[in-house]
Amino acid sequence: MEDKLSQTFAALADPTRRALLAQLSQGEANVSDLAKPFLNDMSLPAITKHLKVLEKAGLITKTREAQWRPCKLNGEAFKEVADWMEQYRIFWEESFDRLEAYLKTVTSEK
Amino acid sequence: MEDKLSQTFAALADPTRRALLAQLSQGEANVSDLAKPFLNDMSLPAITKHLKVLEKAGLITKTREAQWRPCKLNGEAFKEVADWMEQYRIFWEESFDRLEAYLKTVTSEK
């Protein structure tokens, strides 16, 4: 078995799943709605599996409403990722500062 | 082939690799230094592989110094993750607010 954070990162490591999350950031949606944009590229069962990965990782919550399964984002899992990331903020901000400084030099060059 | 962000998330989806990053957040280190805490659990080649995954994901940079290979964190890749996360901030802050509100109710209960 795998630790929670690894599971969450693994869930995020797939473009289809990130696209599903992006859809859900616009609001609740059921499985076939979510699947629609992908059905040229993959089957419905594939989407079911992706959603299950997201659900196990805690990134989404699936409920029941008649024959539909409305899904919505679940903030807590995102928070755990954000919290872990926090300890590295100093590193990415530092490299952002370097970029900013560099841009300043090239734009003032004229 | 895989997109960059997926590669980065996949690299983060392993506790050994996250521990390697944590070590590197304390400063540069070479491969055998980094490997030391893990050698009870896995071999040196395993660490070499993990470091290669981190390097391909852009999370670390490996240089050469005599027979050593000093590694250091690379802020840019962290920034890309942080930037992607940003669009979900509203969701995790909202759930944090709910938690905060809940904690307020239980602590005032006495």
Place this chain on the structure above:
DNA sequence: TTTATATTTAACCTAAAGGTTAATTAACTA
């Protein structure tokens, strides 16, 4: 030039990830 230290590469193994198609379950509707 031999030896020691640091690291990587090669060849292999097993389990899991991500997809498929076909069959099944669940709930509504005529």
Place this chain on the structure above:
DNA sequence: TAGTTAATTAACCTTTAGGTTAAATATAAA
């Protein structure tokens, strides 16, 4: 009850991930 829509499960396949041990390479030091 039969049919339709929504979603899942089962059985399968192929590729990749993460580990191993043994051998190879790179650099320094004796």
